[in-house]
Amino acid sequence: MSQIHFTINGIPCVCEEGMSILQAAKANGIEIPNLCNDESVRVYGACGLCAVEVTDDGRGKPVPKLLRACSAKPMEGYVVRMDTARVNQSRKIALELLMSDHTGDCRGPCQLNCPAGTDCQGYVKKIAQGDFRGAVEIIKQKIPLPAAIGRVCPHPCEQNCRRGLVEQPISIAFLKAHAADRDLAGNTYRPQPAADTGKRIAVVGGGPAGLTAAYFLRLKGHAVTVYDAAAKMGGMLRYGIPAYRLPKDLLDREIDEIARIGIDMKNGIRLGKDIILEQLRSEYDAVILATGAWSSMAMRVPGEDLAGVTGGIQFLHDISSGEGEIPDLRGKNIAVCGGGNTAMDACRTAIRCGAENVYVIYRRTRSEMPAEDIEIEESIEEGVTYKFLTNPAEIIGENGRVKQVKLQVMELGEPDASGRRSPVPVEGRFEYLDVDCVIMAIGQKPDTDGLDGVTLTKKGTVEADSATYLTNLENVYAIGDATNRGASIAIEAIGEAGRCAAVVDSALRGEMKPYRTPYFSRKTVTSADLADREKQPRCPMPARPAAERARDFAPVNLGFTDEEAMREAKRCLECGCHDYADCKLIRYAQAQEIHPERLAGVKHTAETERRLVCIERDQGKCILCGLCVRVCDEVAQRGILGLVGRGFPTVVKPEFSKPEVIEICKTCKKCADACQTGALRIIE
């Protein structure tokens, strides 16, 4: 046999005569995308993903047609390219077409709704199996502070949990906290950083964003220093979240774990005061700004400058920082303005400081409150009074101190852009509330001192690119509450930090890869689809009684036992595709930017069919690569499966489901092993 010499993407290749381009590429260590090819069966040529262009046929002429690498054979001197615009376009359209008729449910709705993209289904499954360490390993791929986040996160994951369509969502956040607590208790999982790269990175701000970015960049082998103005690391987790929700010693231990992978942490250094940005830029290969949003927004009502008026974050910070005693609010009346989680933290903290009456002033009703429902519930149990449909119109003082707050009575009008009904003042109707203190918790904004030369948005936040996280300054990135849309929840900042770390890492390695939202196939499921599921109510989180907890800052929640955690985790419906990790289709679909939605049209219905009893077929996932049919025919030599129908409606069906066929399939299952997209699943 003679040898053929040719190139693929400029890489010289040699192969035996008679091999296909695909086989030859593989023999030379190059992967050409393909979905319908398998060495055990005859070449088929259906998917078209392996299309390559031959720009020179060895005689100076291009081959006019794209070639399918699975069937075309290389000739001496061929110049094969799989990276030309034409090839990319052909593969892109093939993937878009495939995805336009693929209802894959790649990842569970929990993961898709997590701003950090945490594999909730993955770690919940580990917990169900009692493998808490395995769970933490999965969580820490996205979240380096799981014990903290498990306690404070408003868990968008649970909001979309499909178990909620049956009865209640899985208690994903608490499960995370449980796994993390177990892990911190001993033999703690600590990943090893990669070999040192020699690159140095400064992270300004040691909150969830900064610590996360530092963590992932350190794991990539870079030297990272975190600077923080406060006495200790943790940012909002330490100074904005009250201890009854997140105990400080627990936070200390998690941050300590992060430090132990080799991150230099410097506290008490304020940007613009103790160090300037230019200095960091000159000393480090990259600077990441994660300075947070620490100023409470003003309400713009008369009387805001009176003594006794403070911002929500200031109030919480002063108490958490331990700078000064826990204020004695005994006998005092406190008004907290706002309906978010900071307002909740402030009102519940005020209760714990002994306040007589704590009022939450909110201009809409309870159902519009952005705060978590459990927080509202628990605050009411603890004695907080809600003044819905009121809005501070004026803070009235006496001798320079707050005495009263004048409330404008509101009513709900038409829905606004956010879909919530907007409050409108009822003309001439006011209420008065005697108070000693007014806490403004209507939002935060960043303090931009020290960010010299950094371009800001109109809102006064740092302007950072949504794909590269770069500011206007070279090698200066910005993430978290300080940037763009401003303050949000911790998990948002953590997600952004993780994505930013990948971008910075790629840039430091020479080729910046901006972040691109990965494509996932999604499925819409309604409660009717889940009507046959057995109801198993959510395991309640044991909590201390309101009368007891309202008097101190010890944790409200007592935590799950292992048994409770495992039982809760077993409720998971495992929505995400079982084959995601091995699915070639999604791997190719994410490798390049695709927009199947522009080709949206009729789809095969995503129904499962169990005619073979031991193998379940999901028609929504089938891409008709024909591998199951061909393996059944050519490898198993059974010919039980066949293609039915013509054109678009074509489907794969078993010939008969007679008992003998079911027996044969029970011992074979080769088709399910061959399936590339999780359309076939072996039922144990």
Place this chain on the structure above:
Amino acid sequence: MRIAVGQGSCGIAAGAQKVADALRTKLAGTGIPVGTVGCIGMCWLEPIVDLYDDDRKLLHRLVQVKPEDAEKIAKWTKTGEDSVLGDLLLAPEDAQFLEKQTRIALRNCGIIDPDSLQSALDAGAYSAIKKVLGGMSPEDVIECIKESGLAGRGGAGFPTWFKWNAARQSPGDEKYLICNADEGDPGAFMDRAVIESDPHTLIEGMLIGAYAIGAQEAIVYVRAEYPLAIRRLEHAIQEARQAGYIGKNILGSNFSCDFRIKAGAGAFVCGEETALIESLQGQRGMPRLKPPFPAAAGYWYKPSNINNVETYANVAWIISNGGAAFAAMGTEDSKGTKVFALTGKIRRGGLVEIPMGMTLRDVIFGIGGGIRDGKAFKAVQMGGPSGGCIPAELLDTVIDYKKLGATGAIMGSGGMVVMDEDTCMVSMAKFFLDFTAKESCGKCVHCRIGTKRMQEILTRIVEGSGQEGDIELLEELCGAIKDGALCGLGQTAPNPVLTTLRYFRSEFEAHIREKRCPAHACSDLLHYEIDADKCRGCTLCARKCPVYAISGEAKEPHKIDPNVCIRCGACYAACRFGAVKKL
């Protein structure tokens, strides 16, 4: 004297059998035979009755004959007075239809009796195979075909000799010669007419091909929707076998070849040669990857050659008359003649065989007589769903593989669908996409899902919900499907859309942007109004309206309620005063 009644499927559909029966009854006892011939190709004039003298000279061709006309014909046989035939006589201007043609593949069609070997032999059948077996080597045959310049008439136009030579050169003792008679293009019926009218020409051409490549078996793959063709071909094979033209040691030579027919189940894709082979093997009709080409690994992975009916129908003539005679006709690039099935809004529709090099105008206006009902020519669709449309400004395009290809259309197998001003080109493109999407075998992604998506986009455009960007999306899909589809069906499926976009882009734009169909053909985009000045209040439209959308007093102008109207056009068709307007 002899009388022949044209009884191809078209003639039979028009009532030819009843005419023949009536003639037999009327002429009983006269000794004048009433025979059967195939299709002469003048479909719009069926049933056709030919009157021959004893020297086989055509005396008269009678058209649109009805059973009751048998009386007149019987009278004529007695008196010889042409006046009794009256308006049955072929009009001189209709006669031009045949006069302007050059018939090689169709040389015996409508002239010989397809069920009679003798009739074929009288016309010269099997003389070419005699010549071949009398001293030509397979290489000589291939050389002769090469000299003729014959190219595959199925549509691709690939040189026939090259395929034959490749199959000949392929190692192996077991080889097959296959005829593709799966003619699936909407509006194409050339192959059917040849088989129904002159099956021996096909058999002889295939025998010569089998001899040239070294095949021992010849298989005709005919669609099951052609029962008459199958029946006549079966009969012809039987007669030829009995006469020693088929079977072992043909005409005493060492050459043996058997024949059989395979009826296809009617999937368009089975006209694609590798899908046809799969179907022949009893598999689902899905194309194989090429290479290997059938010449190397075809039927049962043995060397095989596939040509279509028309290609084989030319072979015997070429052998008898020499390759040079065939090559003398046509253009530099395309030799010989080509058969077209002229259909649509044409005045004289039927089968046309012309030398390559004539213009489209010559065929459509010169032979076909132009557009029916005084309407204006808009476009002609060449090559069916794999082809494209050619607009009026390109009517002087020469019929030649390259020149037609340059317009974006193709020569194709010979379908020529003529469209007039009332045809919406977007709907036309959608019609063909509906067809290909339905006929896609479902194997490759580009064709299975791509054509479906194109069809969906075209559907929303004709329904008035097209969006800005749809044209660009269609173009993108067209490019990707051409490049990425596995077989000819998919690769050519975008052609009707690409050509309509090329020549009639403004129609797409009008549908999308103005929600208007310039041809007033898309029912979702038009409405009907009654012109009060023209309406006489005859109430006919109101009575025809199936949904009672029209109101008005007798002798007063009527009105259409647009909210009730379903835009069926019944009022438009009914109005005798041109008062109903399509807007």
